[in-house]
Amino acid sequence: MSRPHSEDEPREFLTPEQFVFTPPIDIYETDEGLVLYADLPGVSVGSLELQVQDNKLTLLGKVEPQIPEGALPLHKEYEVGNFLRSFILSGEIVHSEIEAKLANGVLRIFLPKAPKAEPRRIQVNTG
Amino acid sequence: MPIFRWEQSWNPLRDLEREVDRLIQGVEFTVQGIRMPRQYPAVNIFELEHEFLITAELPGMQVQDLELTIANGVLTLKGHRDSPVVDNQDIPEERFRRRERTFGEWQRSISIPDRISDEHLSAEFNDGVLKIHLPKLEEELPRQIPVSSGE
Numbered sequence: 467m468s469r470p471h472s473e474d475e476p477r478e479f480l481t482p483e484q485f486v487f488t489p490p491i492d493i494y495e496t497d498e499g500l501v502l503y504a505d506l507p508g509v510s511v512g513s514l515e516l517q518v519q520d521n522k523l524t525l526l527g528k529v530e531p532q533i534p535e536g537a538l539p540l541h542k543e544y545e546v547g548n549f550l551r552s553f554i555l556s557g558e559i560v561h562s563e564i565e566a567k568l569a570n571g572v573l574r575i576f577l578p579k580a581p582k583a584e585p586r587r588i589q590v591n592t593g
Numbered sequence: 594m595p596i597f598r599w600e601q602s603w604n605p606l607r608d609l610e611r612e613v614d615r616l617i618q619g620v621e622f623t624v625q626g627i628r629m630p631r632q633y634p635a636v637n638i639f640e641l642e643h644e645f646l647i648t649a650e651l652p653g654m655q656v657q658d659l660e661l662t663i664a665n666g667v668l669t670l671k672g673h674r675d676s677p678v679v680d681n682q683d684i685p686e687e688r689f690r691r692r693e694r695t696f697g698e699w700q701r702s703i704s705i706p707d708r709i710s711d712e713h714l715s716a717e718f719n720d721g722v723l724k725i726h727l728p729k730l731e732e733e734l735p736r737q738i739p740v741s742s743g744e
């Protein structure tokens with residue numbers, strides 16, 4: 467373990483609001499719709515905001531400080547911050563039926579596609 | 594990676610410096626000049642009055658898939674993260690529109706100070722964040738030394 471060499475690091479480290487990260491995501495397509503996964507470590511159900519406006523889906527995950535106040539950082543490899551990312555939804559997504567689930571710091575969003583209309587035969591009459 | 598900040602930045606140069614630092618820290622330069630990915634998971638280590646605290650971000654991990662062992666002053670974290678499956682089958686590659694998350698087995702060993710009490714180690718895993726508490730040995734805690742006058 468190495469001690470931090472910079473004097474002002476601890477203070478900075480204790481304010482997670484400063485950082486906003488773009489979380490890594492996976493998106494795959496099924497017959498029924500799209501499934502989106504996002505890694506949001508430290509985000510709980512209560513601190514996650516999901517919003518659909520027009521055709522834009524925005525996710526904002528707020529992360530609470532992971533450590534008690536007054537802790538002295540000895541070694542630092544990652545920063546803690548909030549997560550923000552937005553997506554443009556295609557027109558076939560049914561906004562009202564979007565489902566989301568958060569477990570162990572991973573968000574899963576299901577974006578259902580509107581069922582395709584059955585092909586309909588159009589009768590053509592002669593004039 | 595941070596894309597912007599919530600508040601008005603008061604020192605943009607410092608932000609830039611830190612960003613560059615972070616990028617450089619992300620790779621390890623070996624003697625041959627081959628760039629190796631850094632160890633997973635990244636950990637932060639803190640010292641508190643009565644304990645040391647190690648934190649690591651492990652999103653998507655299940656508690657039962659995490660293994661912590663301690664031997665000869667080395668703490669080993671081990672686990673695996675499985676990629677999502679549908680009906681017990683992997684999702685075919687062509688179905689993915691975007692793939693940024695990583696999966697697989699990982700292991701990391703951390704040397705810990707010998708002034709900790711092995712028996713009282715504890716760990717918690719919440720919302721994909723692992724916290725390992727390493728209590729300090731009693732002898733290490735500050736002690737009051739009574740001073741008596743020579744009279």
